[in-house]
Amino acid sequence: MVVLKLQDKIMILKLVTTLERNDLIEKGDKIVETVYPEFMMHDAIANKWFFQLYEKFPEFQYWLLDNEEIVGIGNSIPIYWKDELDNLPDEGWDWALKKGFDDLKAGIEPNLLCGLSITINPKFQGIGLSAEMVKSMVQIGKNCKLDSLIIPIRPTIKKDFPQLDIKQYIVLKREDEQLFDPWLRIQEKLGGKIIKVCSKAMDIRGSVQDWKNWTGVNFPQSGNYKIEGALKTVEIDLEKDEGVYIEPNVWVAHKL
Numbered sequence: 512m513v514v515l516k517l518q519d520k521i522m523i524l525k526l527v528t529t530l531e532r533n534d535l536i537e538k539g540d541k542i543v544e545t546v547y548p549e550f551m552m553h554d555a556i557a558n559k560w561f562f563q564l565y566e567k568f569p570e571f572q573y574w575l576l577d578n579e580e581i582v583g584i585g586n587s588i589p590i591y592w593k594d595e596l597d598n599l600p601d602e603g604w605d606w607a608l609k610k611g612f613d614d615l616k617a618g619i620e621p622n623l624l625c626g627l628s629i630t631i632n633p634k635f636q637g638i639g640l641s642a643e644m645v646k647s648m649v650q651i652g653k654n655c656k657l658d659s660l661i662i663p664i665r666p667t668i669k670k671d672f673p674q675l676d677i678k679q680y681i682v683l684k685r686e687d688e689q690l691f692d693p694w695l696r697i698q699e700k701l702g703g704k705i706i707k708v709c710s711k712a713m714d715i716r717g718s719v720q721d722w723k724n725w726t727g728v729n730f731p732q733s734g735n736y737k738i739e740g741a742l743k744t745v746e747i748d749l750e751k752d753e754g755v756y757i758e759p760n761v762w763v764a765h766k767l
Contacts, residue, residue, distance in 0.1 A: 513525075513526055513575060513643050513646075513647065522577060522638075524575045524576060524577055524582060524643070525575070525576045526573060526574075526575055526576075526647050527573065527574055527576060528569060528570050528571070528572060528573045528574075528651075529565045529569035529570070529572045529573075530569045530570050532574065533565065533569070535574050535581060536565050538581060539574060539581055539584045539630075542581060542584060542630060542632050542633075543584060543628070543630050545633060546630050546631075546633065547630075547740070548725075548726075548738075548739060548740030548741070549725040549726070550715055550717075550722070550725040550726060550738065550740070550741070550745075550756065551713075551715070551740070553715055553717060553721070553725065554605065554713050554714065554715050555714070555715075555716070556604075556605040556608055556609055556713075556714070557605075557608065557713075560608050560609060560612055561586075561608065561627075563612070564586055564588060564627075567612065567615060568587075568588055568589065568611070568615075570651070570655070571586070571587045571588060571589060571624065571651060571655075572585070572586050572587070573585045573647060573648075573651065575640065575643065575644065575647065577635075580632075581632055582631065582632050582634075582635040582640055583629065583630065583631050583632065583635070583640050583641075583643070583644045584628070584629070584630040584632075585626070585628070585629050585630075585644050585647060585648050586626075586627040586628040586629075587624050587625060587626045587627055587648055587651065587652075587660075588607060588608060588611035588612075588624075588625050588627060589611060589614075589621030589623065589624050589625075589655065589657060590607060590610050590611045590614055590621050590622075590623050590624075590625050591610075591614050591619045591620065591621050591622055591623070592622065592623050592661075596659065596661065596706050596762070596764050597706060597707065599661065599706060599707070599709065599762050600709065601709050601710055601711045602709065602711045602712065603663035603709030603711065603712030603713070603760045603762065604627065604663040604709075604712040604713050604758075604760060605711075605712065605713055605714060607625040607627065607661075607663065608627060611625065621657065622657060622658050623657055623658060623659050623660070623661055624648070624651070624652035624655070624657045624659070624660045624661070624767070625660075625661050625662065625663075626645075626648050626660060626661070626662035626663075629641060629644045629645065629648070631644070641694070641697055642697050642700070642701060645697065645698070645701055645703075645765075646701065648660060649701075649765055649767060652765075652767045653767045657767055658766075658767060659764050659765065659766055659767055660764065660765040660767055661706075661762060661763070661764050661765075662698070662703075662762070662763045662764075662765075663709050663712045663760035663761070663762055664694060664695060664698060664760055664761045664762075664763050665694070665712075665742065665758070665760055666680065666681065666692040666694055666695055666742070666760075666761060667692055667693050667694040668692060668693065669692065669742040670739075670740055670741060670742055673737050673738075673741060673742060673743050673744055674737075674743075674744070677708050677710065677742070677743070677759040677761070678708050680692070681695060681705065681708065681761055695761065695763070698763045698765075701765065702765055702766070703763045703764065703765045704763065704764050704765075705761060705762070705763055706761075706762040706763065706764050707761075707762055708759055708760070708761055708762070709759065709760050709761070709762050710757070710759040711757050711759075712758050712759060712760035713756075713757070713758040713760070714755075714756075714757055714758075715755075715756040715757075715758070716753060716754065716755050716756075717753070717754055718752050718753065718754070719747060719749060719752050719753070719754055721754065722738075722745065722747065722754035726738050726739065730747045730749070730754070732749065733747055733748050733749045733750065734746075734747060735747075738756075741756060741758070742758055742759060743756075743757075743758070743759060
């Protein structure tokens with residue numbers, strides 16, 4: 512049970528996992544589709560593995576419910592990592608998702624939990640639920656006696672600064688000396704430590720027509736294009752008939 516104190520009321524939310532409520536999967540996916548830009552639904556690694564999370568790792572996929580309405584969706588995967596967290600790979604999100612399934616197949620006991628996605632129902636955004644979702648993910652990791660929670664964070668408003676290098680972006684601060692990005696700021700307030708950038712977190716590719724369909728943008732010539740919702744520009748090559756988007760994220764770690 513999660514109690515959220517707001518200015519005008521108190522919300523009492525219920526935390527459930529796929530072990531308890533696998534009937535929420537389809538409803539939750541529809542919410543996710545409304546939050547993320549279309550091109551984010553076409554990462555090859557995600558398309559191969561993501562929906563198997565609910566079958567293979569049900570205790571790590573969860574929802575926060577207001578009565579029967581989904582207010583937040585969390586996805587994570589346990590992995591094994593023997594090296595220092597400072598040496599986490601540049602591939603980030605794609606790497607973690609694939610490694611979790613590879614470790615499971617090899618019978619390797621995990622020692623870390625990797626957060627893959629936290630999505631807030633648009634009806635409930637802006638009231639502090641993101642922090643509660645992180646706390647819930649931390650608690651799930653603790654319950655499973657894992658050492659740390661690592662998350663390849665997608666900074667919330669980096670999309671407004673696609674031309675700015677992410678290494679420069681993540682050190683930007685407000686006048687009060689707090690981090691500029693609200694999602695990174697929440698992580699830090701909850702005890703998360705920024706480890707480093709993972710500049711190849713997601714690899715999304717498609718034909719030029721694919722990208723036109725996904726974005727509604729015309730690409731009259733080869734070059735780098737600013738796309739709504741993208742953290743950096745998309746590279747379009749008309750000769751190869753290919754658009755490539757390599758998304759940078761930020762590794763953040765929480766001790767469990």
